[in-house]
Amino acid sequence: MIxxxxxxxxxxxxxxxxxxxxxxKALIEIGGRTVLQRTLDALRATGQIRRAIVIGPxxxxxxxxxxxxxxxxxxxxxxxxxxxLRGIEWLRETDGSRADRVLIVTTDLPFLTxxxxxxxxxxxxxxxxxxxxxxxxxxFEERFPGSENQYVKLxxxxxxxxxxxxxxxxxxxxxxxxxxxxxxxxxxxxxxxRLLGFGFIIRFLTGRLTVSHIENxxxxxxxCSGKGIRQSSPELAFDLDxxxxxxxxxxxxx
Numbered sequence: 426m427i428x429x430x431x432x433x434x435x436x437x438x439x440x441x442x443x444x445x446x447x448x449x450k451a452l453i454e455i456g457g458r459t460v461l462q463r464t465l466d467a468l469r470a471t472g473q474i475r476r477a478i479v480i481g482p483x484x485x486x487x488x489x490x491x492x493x494x495x496x497x498x499x500x501x502x503x504x505x506x507x508x509x510l511r512g513i514e515w516l517r518e519t520d521g522s523r524a525d526r527v528l529i530v531t532t533d534l535p536f537l538t539x540x541x542x543x544x545x546x547x548x549x550x551x552x553x554x555x556x557x558x559x560x561x562x563x564x565f566e567e568r569f570p571g572s573e574n575q576y577v578k579l580x581x582x583x584x585x586x587x588x589x590x591x592x593x594x595x596x597x598x599x600x601x602x603x604x605x606x607x608x609x610x611x612x613x614x615x616x617x618x619r620l621l622g623f624g625f626i627i628r629f630l631t632g633r634l635t636v637s638h639i640e641n642x643x644x645x646x647x648x649c650s651g652k653g654i655r656q657s658s659p660e661l662a663f664d665l666d667x668x669x670x671x672x673x674x675x676x677x678x679x
Contacts, residue, residue, distance in 0.1 A: 426475035427546065427591075429468055429528040430512035433461060433481030434500040441668040449484050450665055451532035455674050460665065461532045462490035468530070469493070470539040473546060476519075478512045479532070506597075506604050513594045524594055526551075531588040533665040535674040536569075541658035545589050548657070554596035554649035558587025558657035559636065568659035572673050581635045584653075587661035593649070600648035607646060620646060 433451040442448045451461040458466075461479070468474045476495040479485060486497045498515055500508050509529060516524060528546065530537075549556040562576045562583035576583040597604065607620060625642055628634045636653050643651045665671050 427473055427526060427528050428476045428478070428516050428524055429474055429530060430509055430516075431461070431464060431477060431479045431494070431530055431532050432505060432508060433479050433485050433532040434508065435531070435533055437665075441671065444668060445671055447484075449482060451479075451481060451485060452488060452490070453533075453535075453665060453671065455535045456678070459488070459490040460535050461485070461488075462493070464530060464532050464534060464537055465490075465493045467537045467539050467542060471543045471546075473543060474528075476516065478515060480508050480512050481532075506601065510598060510601065513598065517594070526591055527594050529590040529592060531664060534588055534660065534663060535665060536660040536663050538658070538660050541660040542589070545587075545654060545657050545661060546591060548654045549591045550652060552650075553652045554593040555647065555651040556591040556654050557651070558589040558661040559584050559653040559655050560587050560657050560659050560662040561655070564656065565659045565662055569663055569673070569677075572663070573667075573669060574662065578632075579629075579634050579636060579639075580632055581637075584636065584655075585662050586653075587657050588664050589657070589661045596649040603646060603648045607643075 435450040436448055437445065437450055438448060445453045447453055452459050455463065465477055468477055479491055479494045479497045480500055481497065482500055485491050491497050496515060498511060501511065513527060516527065545558055562585065565574055565585060574585050576585050621642060628638060636655065640651055640653060665674065
């Protein structure tokens with residue numbers, strides 16, 4: 426049995442928020458249920474989840490869809506990793522023990538299924554500190570024809586990062602500073618280039634970079650072992666970042 430932390434602080438605005446009727450992504454309704462409720466239902470249906478902890482704004486705590494969570498913690502003004510660490514600390518203080526692994530799943534995955542979750546968990550090696558879902562372009566486009574996504578073209582395929590992670594809490598806590606730096610630079614090409622190093626960038630530009638190269642470089646950057654779980658289910662990579670994705674989910678029976 427695995428505990429799960431569900432970050433639920435993602436916001437939307439403008440036309441997207443107006444059309445969805447909310448400004449918190451987890452509260453977007455698809456097929457009569459919020460995405461948060463759909464996520465909790467899928468997690469419970471696996472039979473593998475012990476406790477589900479949601480971290481988000483007051484709107485989440487006050488909403489009926491959060492009632493099936495074991496706890497709803499307020500988000501802080503800190504970074505995403507800091508909020509996840511708050512959830513890890515709550516889990517430890519609640520039962521006085523330190524879990525071997527904790528699942529982290531974002532709350533903007535409208536197509537998430539129990540099978541996608543179980544398949545990911547079952548594919549994660551027990552001796553790796555941080556496992557991340559990877560989805561191939563081919564698998565994503567076959568599952569969601571006509572949808573859009575962003576991919577990184579590597580020597581061993583085109584990939585997109587999913588929104589599911591299985592982590593060793595102790596490794597995350599002890600390497601917090603490294604993880605914070607990577608998180609802060611994640612949306613800056615210049616910032617990431619500085620972290621990754623010149624040799625890494627040259628390998629990417631010349632088409633010689635592979636998933637294994639990224640795993641090894643991230644392990645050095647983060648101070649813990651990491652692995653991309655290739656061929657993870659496409660449902661783990663369809664998130665609601667843009668209005669087009671919301672419309673696709675609403676129109677395709679999510």
